[in-house]
Amino acid sequence: MVSTRSPIYSPMSLHGRRIILRTLSEHDWSSWHEVRLRCRDWLVKWEPRTAHSTHLAEDQRSFASRCGVRERERQLGTGFGFGIFLRGQFAGEITLSGIQRGPLQSAFIGYWIDEQVAGQGLMPEAVVVILQYAFESLHLHRVEINIIPRNASSRRVVEKLGIRFEGIAERYLEIDGTWEDHARYAVTTEEWNDRAPELVATWLLPRDS
Numbered sequence: 001m002v003s004t005r006s007p008i009y010s011p012m013s014l015h016g017r018r019i020i021l022r023t024l025s026e027h028d029w030s031s032w033h034e035v036r037l038r039c040r041d042w043l044v045k046w047e048p049r050t051a052h053s054t055h056l057a058e059d060q061r062s063f064a065s066r067c068g069v070r071e072r073e074r075q076l077g078t079g080f081g082f083g084i085f086l087r088g089q090f091a092g093e094i095t096l097s098g099i100q101r102g103p104l105q106s107a108f109i110g111y112w113i114d115e116q117v118a119g120q121g122l123m124p125e126a127v128v129v130i131l132q133y134a135f136e137s138l139h140l141h142r143v144e145i146n147i148i149p150r151n152a153s154s155r156r157v158v159e160k161l162g163i164r165f166e167g168i169a170e171r172y173l174e175i176d177g178t179w180e181d182h183a184r185y186a187v188t189t190e191e192w193n194d195r196a197p198e199l200v201a202t203w204l205l206p207r208d209s
Contacts, residue, residue, distance in 0.1 A: 012074065013135055015081065016125045017204050021082035021094060023074065028083060031090040033058055035114045042115045046151055049176050054184035073097075080133075084113065085124050090148040091117050094126045096134055096143070105141035107134060111157070121203075123157045128203040135192040142189070148175060159186045161199065 014021040024032065028091070036058055080098040083090055092113035099107040099119035109130055111122050127145075134140045145163065147154045158165075163185045172182040 012080075014129050016129045017194060017206060018086060018156055019091070019122055019125055019129075020085045021126060021129055023070065023081065024067050024083045024093075026060070028067075028090060028168055029060045029063045032063060032083070033060075035090060035092070039104075039115045045176055046112075046154070046171055046178065052081070062141055077101075077138075078108075082130075084122065086122060090114075091122065092126075092161065094123075094130055096130050096138075099138070099140070105139070106142050107138075107140055109145045110145055111154075118153060122185060124160045125203045126200050127157060127161060131187060131192060132196070132200065132204070135187075135189050135196075140189065143187050145185045146172060148180050148183070148200075149183045153195050161197075161203075163187055164191065 002062065011025065012023045053080065070081040072081070073081070078099050079095065080099075081093065081095045081097070084092040084094060090110065094107055094109065094111040095105050109127060111123055112154040131143060134143050145158055146169065147158070149155070149168065166184040166186050169182045169184050172184075173180060
């Protein structure tokens with residue numbers, strides 16, 4: 001058994017209408033690895049990576065270590081990473097990272113999903129769950145989502161939610177060895193307070209049968 005040698009793991013879950021967001025542990029490796037392997041070509045071209053580095057290590061030991069890092073971030077309050085589960089099956093990941101306190105009170109959302117379940121509205125649902133947690137539990141003031149402009153699938157998520165577009169940040173992040181422009185989207189707590197009833201009703205509350 002691979003050990004993370006991290007503090008005792010206590011899973012955390014957030015619930016949407018169809019999905020559950022749950023912190024990952026080393027026991028999730030086989031299901032995570034199956035999705036990553038099957039969707040590799042669909043995913044890795046969008047992921048942060050320097051020109052001279054390898055892709056994300058996907059062996060069991062590296063996965064367990066990453067889970068340990070995420071657990072320490074959660075305990076420190078600097079980041080929250082979740083697996084997305086649909087009917088108990090692993091379907092992707094979403095993170096609330098780079099949490100800054102003090103005068104900023106901000107964070108970033110990142111996400112990816114299994115190609116087999118893309119387009120079903122699961123990721124917009126997950127984003128609303130995370131936004132609700134960020135603003136109502138963590139009391140952040142601003143959350144950003146930054147996306148490569150040509151990544152149409154990821155942009156459809158924020159566009160479905162009507163998240164405010166702020167412009168293009170030129171050469172913002174190194175992706176697969178190239179400094180890529182990013183479309184910047186953001187939500188502030190004032191915007192969340194105005195739109196929360198609509199977003200929660202649309203994406204999280206049970207629908208009448």
